[in-house]
């Protein structure tokens with residue numbers, strides 16, 4: 001798939017997005033010098049015919065472009081590219097380790113700045129598509145010191161310990177990634193009037209259609225196709241409750257792979273938004289004033305025994321364990337989550353733990369199907385949209401494999 005600028009112009013939905021493709025005046029140019037993001041950065045300001053000319057150049061037969069992706073000190077993804085002979089790109093084991101300047105990402109001191117990148121998972125590159133039947137690749141990596149120790153910010157290595165040796169449990173995770181799209185001013189969500197609020201309150205936007213309701217569908221759909229091409233198990237997308245908010249789901253994925261896939265999907269999301277010149281945030285409460293939903297990363301979980309006859313009881317036992325460790329979980333469920341978990345807007349209060357069948361105001365929800373079938377999965381609704389998926393899945397795994405805890409009474413409620 002190609003995100004050629006011509007296609008982007010055709011699907012730009014708002015006037016301000018369209019502006020991003022107009023020529024910039026000298027006055028705009030001078031004001032944009034100090035801006036973090038100008039209104040005309042990147043590919044969008046270029047002639048699509050020029051981009052297409054380079055895009056059409058064939059790749060040398062035996063060269064694969066490998067984009068090494070890693071997580072930086074604040075949980076964002078970063079990447080850089082290298083050319084490799086194709087035989088080195090066949091598996092994570094044949095891929096060479098690489099390094100980057102950790103002093104530029106707050107991941108190493110300046111006097112010993114090298115950070116080692118260790119390839120962990122290969123995806124197809126949906127951005128540098130080639131026509132010779134081969135695929136360039138995206139490589140999800142984690143980070144080590146030259147002596148081979150995992151960096152403190154390498155949450156993948158930390159989480160993996162809870163999965164190693166527990167492969168027989170076949171733990172599945174389905175992660176719902178909500179995100180919010182803004183104009184490049186980083187203040188105005190897509191579809192919102194500049195400096196104001198939508199005239200209609202929440203209600204019509206969730207899973208919506210229509211130009212007055214759904215803002216950013218083209219981005220979500222491009223992300224969807226790019227993830228499918230890459231080999232990510234993206235299981236669906238939908239418009240969210242706050243205008244400008246969208247969601248996609250990744251999974252079910254087994255064990256640590258859920259973290260790898262979700263992290264790479266976030267990288268792809270940022271790349272797609274770069275192409276569209278739309279700002280994306282994973283902040284859990286991007287609009288604090290007014291009655292607007294926050295953004296989460298609901299985490300759906302099941303082990304093999306939960307998915308079999310009698311699984312509902314196993315699910316309840318797991319929920320009691322999660323309840324006993326509520327505050328430990330909240331600690332790693334994302335920064336700013338206290339702004340979101342208020343007990344309103346389909347959340348439970350950050351201070352209390354509760355669970356219920358079909359209850360979207362609970363910390364943990366058991367779906368009605370799971371209740372009726374007597375087996376299935378549960379949904380931890382607490383993690384925020386910016387939570388670290390390695391930490392969240394690793395912590396859940398460690399807790400539900402722990403010792404039994406006392407029963408907790410459910411808070412069931414009719415599904416609204």
Ligand code: ADP
Nearest residue numbers: 172173174175235249250251252300301302377
């Ligand atoms: P919601 O109704 O909460 O919006 P979604 O449909 O958005 O739920 O997301 C549910 C996620 O749970 C999907 O990614 C789906 O693949 C995943 N899922 C389905 N069955 C299981 C299971 N048995 N274990 C773990 N995850 C599951």
Ligand code: MN
Nearest residue numbers: 176247249298
């Ligand atoms: Mn969902």
Ligand code: MN
Nearest residue numbers: 176178240247
């Ligand atoms: Mn949602």
Ligand code: MN
Nearest residue numbers: 176298379381
């Ligand atoms: Mn959900």
